[in-house]
Amino acid sequence: MRQISPYISVDCVLFGYNGSELEVLIVDRTLKDDNSDELIINDRTLTGNHVYEDETIEDAAYRVLFDLTGLDSVFLEQFKTFANPDRLKRPNDQLWLQRTNRNPDARIVTVGFYSLVATDKVKLIWKGRNVNWVPVKEVGELAFDHNEILQEALKTLRLRIKYEPITFELLPEKFTLTQLQNVYEAIWGIELDKRNFRKKIARMKYLITLDEKQTGVAHKPARLYVFSREVYTKTKKELFDFTI
């Protein structure tokens, strides 16, 4: 029996893209009163879990994602660690810890990871809990310190896509340039000029044009593209270009 670390957890901010908005995976947290069957907790959290004593935190995060999505090669990156001694001290959180057989007084350090998947790749099941994609803009109050974790993940994502071609992770394997542009727009919450966007994209050698086109759309079908990690790895500059 693998030993669980009572002090270390990971939380995964799983971002998805549904074709128009940036979404995040949110799970419902409900608890019924033993006698009355009344809901005494009914709120929402990100996904996370404790880490096994002999497991790296990266593996733990992959495990959470695999349990959740069945996917085993998603993009995953650590972004920040949350360890405030009060982070689990709100009444509902204390109650939840008690009822799930954990020590509510323990100080749990959680390492935040964020992940990117195409929303439609994911079938949602997680430990019998109700799991939903929620547009980032519509996420209300979350349990624990999960609103803070989400905001930090978003901040990291917004910065990271400036340097690294990871936006593809939010799209199907074959995608159109408009879809790609929409991903940037959804993450940054701004609009980009189509022609300028395409000029910039044209410089990225790792975006491979396919001989295929969209089908079944009621307008001129768009060309499809794929991301070539191989070309990217070969051509990427040493870390980034140095200009102050």
Next chain:
Amino acid sequence: MRQISPYISVDCVLFGYNGSELEVLIVDRTLKDDNSDELIINDRTLTGNHVYEDETIEDAAYRVLFDLTGLDSVFLEQFKTFANPDRLKRPNDQLWLQRTNRNPDARIVTVGFYSLVATDKVKLIWKGRNVNWVPVKEVGELAFDHNEILQEALKTLRLRIKYEPITFELLPEKFTLTQLQNVYEAIWGIELDKRNFRKKIARMKYLITLDEKQTGVAHKPARLYVFSREVYTKTKKELFDFTI
């Protein structure tokens, strides 16, 4: 008596700048054999410490730095967490943990912070251990996983100075443009063109030109500048400019 968390530590990568090279603070780790007085451990580490149970990790990192430097308002930023189950399992590290009354089998998660100070501001004392500034290029093998921690800190620093005016933290309050340029060069390990550097700097409103000049130098004395955090905060763009 404050309770120490046996599972959470912070490690601080304290960067300094000596006028020509980027340096990092390194402490000697020595252990004598009880009988023979022979050194059985004689290697080097970064600075770090355990966290108190009621203390935030940021406060713990500030505490480490304060103990080390007497400075209480240094730049400090969390950059990554290291939690590999094997990270403290090398023989010297196991021995060290035993001799310093810690459980060598415990899994210790360490949160990495990096800090920036002007080297000459710091008087070096730390728990009776020998502390030295070492040029980053000349740091040899370190104990624990500290080489990895240092490399990650450096990577973060190299990226961060592209977005945020934190290079000033490595200089005296009043500095010359050449010193500032040298800081960028030292961190990135490249050379920059003097005239182009100054043109770029001229656009940064938060760099205030003083009416003072260098004294005691055997050449045309340079003008002195200060960084104005106030102007920076007022004029900085929302997070960063959005271009893909």
Next chain:
DNA sequence: TCAAAAGTGTTTCAGATACACCCATGT
């Protein structure tokens, strides 16, 4: 034939790059 998104080129402006000489000071 209409609605919808795809796809495309030019002009203007800002910033990046490359490059060489005179100036003020201490010794």
Next chain:
DNA sequence: ACATGGGTGTATCTGAAACACTTTTGA
């Protein structure tokens, strides 16, 4: 007087921004 680093301007190129029309498909 000389050695040392300070300080400055211009020309060229590359990328960013602004902007409108034709094309292809399904309904």
